[in-house]
Amino acid sequence: MTTKIRTRFAPSPTGFLHIGGARTTLYNWLYARRHKGDFILRIEDTDEVRSTDDSVTAILDSVKWLGLDWDEGPKDGKTDTGPYSPYFQMQRVPVYRKYLDQLVAEGKAYRCYCTKDELDEFRRVAQLEKRPPRYPGKCRALSAAQRQELEAQGKKFSIRFKMPVDGATIVDDAIRGKVSFENNLQQDLVIWKTTDGPTYNFCCVIDDHLMGMTHVVRGDEHLSNTPSQIQIYYALGWTPPKFAHLSMILGPDGSKLSKRHGATSVLEYRDQGYLPHTMRNYLALLGWSNTESQQLFTDEDLISKFDLEGCQKSPATFDTVKLNWMNGEYIRQTPVKELIELAKPFLEKAGLWGAKGPALERVIALEHEKYKLLSEIPTLIEFFYKPVVFDPKAFEKVLKAPGAKDVLLGLADALQELTPFEEKPLEARIRQFVTEKGLKNGQVFHPIRVATTGRTEGPTLFLMLEIMGKDMVVSRLKDAAGKL
């Protein structure tokens, strides 16, 4: 029997969920789902200064919006559920302390009394002598008597983990293969702070083991810490999980994606009108691909095809242009009724939800192939519900053209008489008008469009007029003519 796959996403609640974190979450989730395993969420809030409750909420909201469900972890910002509860690290401190005591008792970790100033000095001298600036192990071999004396002086201490002094630690990474680190170049890392609390690397090892993680999929920036973590697993008599380190996501200028490149928070993408499915698909492709070079995936497709081996070792640039294309694809695939529901917040904000006028369903369907973002929908359809606002250029070029006024007035009369006021008869009547007056199509079609919408671009003309209805069309033709 094979062990059940268990993956996790373990954010520090010190801010919103950014794009990189979202991708890490997605890959962990995909891997777990692919193998019918469990996906766990754990909150690494041991940084008491920077962790906030708001961040926890924002992160949970983000993961939920992305449509990634977790099997164990927080239910909200305070409570959680699952066989390994609690999933908030601050609530697990006694657990960490237990293993800390064990390591100290076994001589695998030791108290270090060096002050910040002393450590700075070590570092300075090391830099000067062009040696690696690592902790020199000053307190590593202190005797019990020496420790007593230092403590009698009221010296505070941190606790350091004793790294082996020879040999190498191999990280067998699912994406990068075997990566070797010389042990004597690693330093004795602090696992318990002077301020009496555990450090990130220590909690991470203990939780990943106790919570039964089989795979740790995380960002590239953790690769260098992995040998230390692996040695802690060994010291505790545990087998490390399989690691996979994902490459970084870059901004368009090749530097690490940050706020100055635009939106970095997942919730900002939601607010700009991207669909969760777009984010899942796009992020999946940013650093992972299969041999078919497939671009569009259903969720089932993604789950059945995703694998760690297909992940890219090199960093990837986040490309909003492709994201927009993909979002357009998925909007086009979304049935209009569903699309309206998705666009509801944006329509409400624009005052178009429940507005008097043509049926929203027909209006939105009219320009279905044009939306790239949900947030664009209101601007593209608002002229159906709000007074016409003329684009100055369109007004100059199209309405002020010679004869345009006569066209508008003539059409207003002709269309007033038209029944039924529907696409086909409208087209027939307007084309007839063109012939009667000896004009070209453009000389008539363009002025109608600008007069009724204020713009030179918009939906297919005759169906649009039908949806607007006779009263609106005729009065707008007259109004526009009146301005000339």
Place this chain on the structure above:
RNA sequence: GGCGCGUUCGUCUAGCGGCCUAGGACGUCGCCCUCUCAAGGCGAAGAUCACGGGUUCAAAUCCCGUACGCGCCA
């Protein structure tokens, strides 16, 4: 500074020694469709596979070095 990682069209990538005169997707450009804008169809341009050495009958693919970028130690 040390250690580690990375480097294929503008961007995301395929490629695991011969199928590569390097394939796909986004974007760009052109044509078609057409009442505009899109969408759609067709087509084109775009990569001396970072650079330099090897290994081999044969290298984008294997090995070594260099450069540049990034990460960790901080």
